[in-house]
Amino acid sequence: MTMRGVLRPLSGLVIRCFKRVEAFADWITGAAGPVFVGLCWTLIGLGGIIFFDVVVRDLSWFTTLLLSPILFIIPANLYGQYFLVCVTPPGYPSPRALALSPNKPVHSRRDSWLVHSPRSVWSPERWGMTRRNTRPLTGEGNVNVTPAPQGRVRRCRKCDGPKPERTHHCSVCKRCILLMDHHCPWINGCVGLHNQRHFVLFMAWLSFATWVVSLMGYSRFWDSFDFREPWPGVSPRIAYTLLYVLSLAIGFCVPVLLLWHLYMVSKGETSIESHDNAYLETRAKAEGLIYLNPYDLGKKRNLELFFNIGSGGYPKRTLLLPLTIPPWSNGWSYPRRQLPLEPHLKPTMHLHAPELADGLISSPSAENGMLQSRYVMGDGGDLTDDEEGGGGWMDD
Ligand SMILES: [Zn+2]
Numbered sequence: 148m149t150m151r152g153v154l155r156p157l158s159g160l161v162i163r164c165f166k167r168v169e170a171f172a173d174w175i176t177g178a179a180g181p182v183f184v185g186l187c188w189t190l191i192g193l194g195g196i197i198f199f200d201v202v203v204r205d206l207s208w209f210t211t212l213l214l215s216p217i218l219f220i221i222p223a224n225l226y227g228q229y230f231l232v233c234v235t236p237p238g239y240p241s242p243r244a245l246a247l248s249p250n251k252p253v254h255s256r257r258d259s260w261l262v263h264s265p266r267s268v269w270s271p272e273r274w275g276m277t278r279r280n281t282r283p284l285t286g287e288g289n290v291n292v293t294p295a296p297q298g299r300v301r302r303c304r305k306c307d308g309p310k311p312e313r314t315h316h317c318s319v320c321k322r323c324i325l326l327m328d329h330h331c332p333w334i335n336g337c338v339g340l341h342n343q344r345h346f347v348l349f350m351a352w353l354s355f356a357t358w359v360v361s362l363m364g365y366s367r368f369w370d371s372f373d374f375r376e377p378w379p380g381v382s383p384r385i386a387y388t389l390l391y392v393l394s395l396a397i398g399f400c401v402p403v404l405l406l407w408h409l410y411m412v413s414k415g416e417t418s419i420e421s422h423d424n425a426y427l428e429t430r431a432k433a434e435g436l437i438y439l440n441p442y443d444l445g446k447k448r449n450l451e452l453f454f455n456i457g458s459g460g461y462p463k464r465t466l467l468l469p470l471t472i473p474p475w476s477n478g479w480s481y482p483r484r485q486l487p488l489e490p491h492l493k494p495t496m497h498l499h500a501p502e503l504a505d506g507l508i509s510s511p512s513a514e515n516g517m518l519q520s521r522y523v524m525g526d527g528g529d530l531t532d533d534e535e536g537g538g539g540w541m542d543d
């Protein structure tokens with residue numbers, strides 16, 4: 148028996164085993180989801196009750212009045228944003244009608260969250276906050292933007308449905324997710340196009356909440372060890388001690404994650420794309436080129452579009468309330484930035500763009516016969532194709 152004859156079936160067996168383990172891990176993640184969500188509700192719920200019971204109870208009426216905006220806005224967002232990130236589906240590419248025409252009937256109660264209803268109590272319109280006139284999308288500064296292309300749509304190899312650009316298949320949810328960021332057990336679902344805003348805002352308000360507990364509850368933390376001190380609350384001292392320690396830990400960890408997410412948002416990328424872009428950046432750099440993310444329309448503009456505020460979006464004060472705001476894109480295609488023109492570069496010093504990263508980076512400015520550019524850019528359609536060749540195109 149040859150080496151090849153032994154290794155081939157053996158490696159096949161190992162790969163099948165790995166696939167089994169992966170499928171099992173996905174199953175565990177899915178099955179544990181409701182437990183995580185229950186745990187999170189319990190922790191933030193009890194945390195709020197204990198804080199009001201021990202710390203707020205102690206405040207004078209004047210201080211309470213002074214702090215009332217904080218004491219109202221933080222819990223409203225903490226519970227509101229968490230509720231919304233859990234109930235809003237991340238957005239799916241099928242049925243297509245749902246994404247493109249909000250007037251079509253919805254298929255399930257859960258999917259109804261995907262259609263923005265101005266009459267809902269969660270909608271900003273209900274509270275007098277409306278979207279400003281939609282102007283043509285522009286980039287920031289000198290970033291020129293090409294409109295979202297209406298091109299061919301890929302087919303998902305796993306669920307056989309349409310797979311528009313920036314869509315990824317989630318092996319836990321077992322379906323394709325528009326602008327997938329990651330699967331999150333803490334919300335028992337994926338973070339994607341429709342609920343990512345709530346996800347980031349929840350992290351922000353959770354950070355504020357833990358800082359308020361850490362600052363305002365500091366002296367009571369030491370009292371909770373001193374049994375000679377009278378204890379104001381109904382909740383036991385040990386519960387308060389645990390809440391305080393947990394707040395310190397969360398107040399350190401969550402802001403780190405929040406900043407990381409905001410950083411990626413400001414670069415116009417999702418968690419998944421961040422890996423691709425980091426890889427392509429390194430490859431381009433090795434060739435003496437600068438890699439540009441096609442979806443990066445400028446820091447401020449990316450952040451505005453993510454939260455759907457600012458020019459063409461909703462008022463900024465919508466960030467302060469748990470409101471459902473539709474995403475700025477329908478999730479089927481996205482505008483791209485253009486390669487910057489560099490007239491100051493002499494043709495003699497041009498740098499070729501060889502077949503970088505196995506063809507993932509398109510060759511710059513070669514087609515318009517202009518000067519060669521130092522910049523290279525990924526092609527969204529190819530970047531999305533993460534599954535060993537993918538499942539081809541929908542219209543094939
Ligand atoms: Zn899929």
Ligand SMILES: [Zn+2]
Nearest residue numbers: 317320330337
């Ligand atoms: Zn998922």
